[in-house]
Amino acid sequence: MKRTRDAKPPGRGVRQSMADLHTWAGLLAGWMLYAMFLTGTVSYFKDEISQWMRPELAYQRVSPDAATAAQRVSDTLGTIAADSSQWLITLPTARSNVASVFWRVPHPQPGKPAYGLAAFDPSTGRRLAVRDTLGGEFFLRFHYQFYYVPAMWGRWFAGVCAMFMLVAIISGVITHKKIFVDFFTFRWGKGQRSWLDAHNALSVFGLPFHLMITYTGLVTLMTMYMPWGAHVALTTPARQQAFDMQLSSFMAPGERAGVKAALAPVDAMVREGEARWGRDNVASVLVMNPGDANARVVVTRGAAARVSTSPQYLLFDGASGKLLDVEERVGAAAQTRGVLYALHMGRFGDLQLRWLYFLVSLGGTAMVGTGLVMWTVKRRQKLPDSERPHFGFRVVERLNIASIAGLSIAMTSFLWANRLLPAALAARASLEVDVFFAAWVTALLYALVRPARRAWVELLWLAAALLALLPVLNALTTTRPFWRSVADGDWVYAGFDLMMWALAALHAALAVRASRHRPRAKAVRGRGAVALPHQEDA
Amino acid sequence: MRLVALLLCVFAFACLAMATGRQQEAVFGRTLAVAASRGFRCAGWGALLVALRLTVTDQGWALGLVGYSGSTSVAAGIVYGALVARERWLAAGDRKR
Amino acid sequence: MSAAFERVRRAGPVTARIVAAVFGGYALGALASVAALALPVSAPQAVVTGMLASFVVYAGAVIWVFLARSARRAWAGLLIVAVPLAWAAWSAGGTLR
Numbered sequence: 001m002k003r004t005r006d007a008k009p010p011g012r013g014v015r016q017s018m019a020d021l022h023t024w025a026g027l028l029a030g031w032m033l034y035a036m037f038l039t040g041t042v043s044y045f046k047d048e049i050s051q052w053m054r055p056e057l058a059y060q061r062v063s064p065d066a067a068t069a070a071q072r073v074s075d076t077l078g079t080i081a082a083d084s085s086q087w088l089i090t091l092p093t094a095r096s097n098v099a100s101v102f103w104r105v106p107h108p109q110p111g112k113p114a115y116g117l118a119a120f121d122p123s124t125g126r127r128l129a130v131r132d133t134l135g136g137e138f139f140l141r142f143h144y145q146f147y148y149v150p151a152m153w154g155r156w157f158a159g160v161c162a163m164f165m166l167v168a169i170i171s172g173v174i175t176h177k178k179i180f181v182d183f184f185t186f187r188w189g190k191g192q193r194s195w196l197d198a199h200n201a202l203s204v205f206g207l208p209f210h211l212m213i214t215y216t217g218l219v220t221l222m223t224m225y226m227p228w229g230a231h232v233a234l235t236t237p238a239r240q241q242a243f244d245m246q247l248s249s250f251m252a253p254g255e256r257a258g259v260k261a262a263l264a265p266v267d268a269m270v271r272e273g274e275a276r277w278g279r280d281n282v283a284s285v286l287v288m289n290p291g292d293a294n295a296r297v298v299v300t301r302g303a304a305a306r307v308s309t310s311p312q313y314l315l316f317d318g319a320s321g322k323l324l325d326v327e328e329r330v331g332a333a334a335q336t337r338g339v340l341y342a343l344h345m346g347r348f349g350d351l352q353l354r355w356l357y358f359l360v361s362l363g364g365t366a367m368v369g370t371g372l373v374m375w376t377v378k379r380r381q382k383l384p385d386s387e388r389p390h391f392g393f394r395v396v397e398r399l400n401i402a403s404i405a406g407l408s409i410a411m412t413s414f415l416w417a418n419r420l421l422p423a424a425l426a427a428r429a430s431l432e433v434d435v436f437f438a439a440w441v442t443a444l445l446y447a448l449v450r451p452a453r454r455a456w457v458e459l460l461w462l463a464a465a466l467l468a469l470l471p472v473l474n475a476l477t478t479t480r481p482f483w484r485s486v487a488d489g490d491w492v493y494a495g496f497d498l499m500m501w502a503l504a505a506l507h508a509a510l511a512v513r514a515s516r517h518r519p520r521a522k523a524v525r526g527r528g529a530v531a532l533p534h535q536e537d538a
Numbered sequence: 539m540r541l542v543a544l545l546l547c548v549f550a551f552a553c554l555a556m557a558t559g560r561q562q563e564a565v566f567g568r569t570l571a572v573a574a575s576r577g578f579r580c581a582g583w584g585a586l587l588v589a590l591r592l593t594v595t596d597q598g599w600a601l602g603l604v605g606y607s608g609s610t611s612v613a614a615g616i617v618y619g620a621l622v623a624r625e626r627w628l629a630a631g632d633r634k635r
Numbered sequence: 636m637s638a639a640f641e642r643v644r645r646a647g648p649v650t651a652r653i654v655a656a657v658f659g660g661y662a663l664g665a666l667a668s669v670a671a672l673a674l675p676v677s678a679p680q681a682v683v684t685g686m687l688a689s690f691v692v693y694a695g696a697v698i699w700v701f702l703a704r705s706a707r708r709a710w711a712g713l714l715i716v717a718v719p720l721a722w723a724a725w726s727a728g729g730t731l732r
Contacts (some may be wrong), residue, residue, distance in 0.1 A: 014702060017702060115703070152636035171698065205611045205612075209608075209611060215691075219687060225689075226685070228668050228685075229669050229682040229686060232672060232724075233727075242678075243679040246679045280663060294719075306600075307600035307601060333678060333679075333684040337686075337687060349601065353601070353608065359612065363611075394659045510695070
């Protein structure tokens with residue numbers, strides 16, 4: 001398919017070669033990109049998902065006092081990880097009702113991890129005694145490093161997919177550069193055109209977002225993907241440290257003095273941060289060498305009201321509590337990187353902006369999905385015998401079903417597992433993840449054995465059923481059914497249930513359209529038919 | 539304020555759509571005079587600029603640009619969807635006759 | 636079997652382009668990220684700038700490779716751009732040590 005001869009005239013050749021590049025780049029990475037897009041989309045509400053997945057924690061009307069929470073957690077860590085060189089406490093916020101804690105284990109047993117990671121209760125400061133779950137963090141982590149494979153491999157793979165996406169966007173724009181001019185002169189309704197129109201429309205509306213999210217995604221892991229400049233320039237540890245401090249306030253613990261000294265009150269330090277940046281706008285407390293005379297505490301600013309993740313922090317002497325340093329500026333390039341990083345994470349805005357991000361990102365997901373399905377629709381018309389497609393076509397068709405309908409099933413199964421697995425089960429959190437992947441694999445196997453069209457319809461109906469029944473399961477297995485949440489003004493839970501029903505309706509609509517699909521060489525449906533995502537023209 | 543900006547963007551894209559020949563035929567049954575098309579285009583771009591000004595004044599440049607980008611995306615989608623829905627509704631009506 | 640040989644031979648230019656795009660593009664991006672050290676800013680800022688620019692260079696290289704009229708031109712283009720970048724990277728690396 002590649003154009004490698006010199007013979008063609010330049011104008012037509014450009015569009016054709018870019019179209020081919022767009023198709024190949026999109027197809028090869030499309031399934032993974034769909035998964036990355038969908039898990040990334042839901043991650044904008046990961047804190048709410050985490051709340052839903054810990055139903056034992058009551059709805060918090062007011063966010064817990066960060067300073068008190070920090071002190072209590074710090075006291076607990078002083079008993080369970082006293083000799084640790086580093087504790088990182090991510091404070092609760094209006095949206096997150098737990099304190100996420102990371103700490104280094106001072107003398108790790110061989111074979112055991114050298115760090116601890118757990119959710120703590122902000123009101124008691126103790127480790128959460130509720131069901132062990134990754135919560136919404138699972139979707140975020142999957143989004144950029146997948147699962148089961150070593151984190152580095154997962155991130156590399158995500159980066160490769162992101163480059164494919166970037167190339168697909170640029171080649172797509174070059175191929176259809178007239179679409180900006182012709183934006184409202186679309187054609188619709190006939191055969192594959194409706195797919196093309198849906199894919200084009202979704203691509204164009206969200207183009208600023210898609211381009212931004214892809215490029216900024218690469219930027220978030222840029223030190224890993226392109227370390228060469230750092231290798232050449234940062235030849236001493238001091239230079240490396242200076243560079244790291246431009247990107248993050250997570251610093252390496254310094255030397256211990258070997259002299260014991262009690263950790264100064266952490267809540268006072270957090271309050272100082274709140275005085276500067278506002279209540280609820282202190283993100284984390286990093287304690288280094290607690291209990292030592294050389295202890296240091298870094299209090300880092302939160303994400304609100306600032307479109308940048310460049311580190312802004314207060315550095316305290318851990319033993320005396322004295323403020324040693326205030327860092328609020330970084331260099332121009334680092335500031336640019338901070339802005340790009342913040343644009344990707346989307347944590348700076350309020351609820352409305354978050355919803356905008358979610359909707360446009362969902363549109364991006366649909367863009368990838370419609371592109372994948374469009375490939376099979378176009379190719380089917382060119383098949384010599386549409387009852388016996390060639391192997392490549394069948395592979396694409398089945399992978400489409402598994403990675404689109406199958407992913408919805410897998411993600412919903414993860415939530416089902418959260419409600420069904422016994423709370424006291426050991427390794428419960430990783431079991432929930434296992435259910436996610438087991439469901440996904442099962443959907444793939446189902447897609448392989450059933451006729452393609454039936455598989456689409458049946459799996460979409462299954463997804464719709466799982467989504468619609470999830471609030472029912474919630475009502476049966478917890479004390480927070482929909483009506484109670486509405487009565488309590490708990491819009492996280494009520495909103496979650498509503499969203500499940502909305503998504504169920506979406507999947508049901510897609511299942512209905514898919515079941516009416518009649519593949520034709522020249523499909524004529526009538527004017528104005530535009531497909532919804534995933535749907536083949538009826 | 540956000541809602542006002544979004545509505546302005548929707549109005550703007552509707553005007554820009556009405557400035558194209560194809561949509562004029564679809565909605566009015568004929569292409570309009572050049573002056574009318576130009577008028578629509580001016581109204582459309584003007585509304586987009588006013589929406590930008592409103593958003594940036596309200597939220598500053600950083601948040602404002604992000605919010606504006608989202609508003610234009612959603613507004614374009616709304617207008618596009620409305621035009622498509624209208625055509626389908628008309629087509630269904632035609633088929634019944 | 637000459638038919639199979641023909642197929643392999645015809646796959647040559649495509650393969651050359653793919654290699655140029657995937658690996659040559661990355662190499663060019665990496666080279667650009669080191670070349671950025673020649674900028675008249677402090678080392679940390681130059682490193683960050685290089686990283687930010689590298690993805691743009693990589694994507695641009697991939698697009699070029701498939702726009703070029705032949706696989707030979709594709710490679711030639713990459714090498715031509717690589718020369719000044721390599722020179723900048725070399726001189727930057729020298730002054731930093």
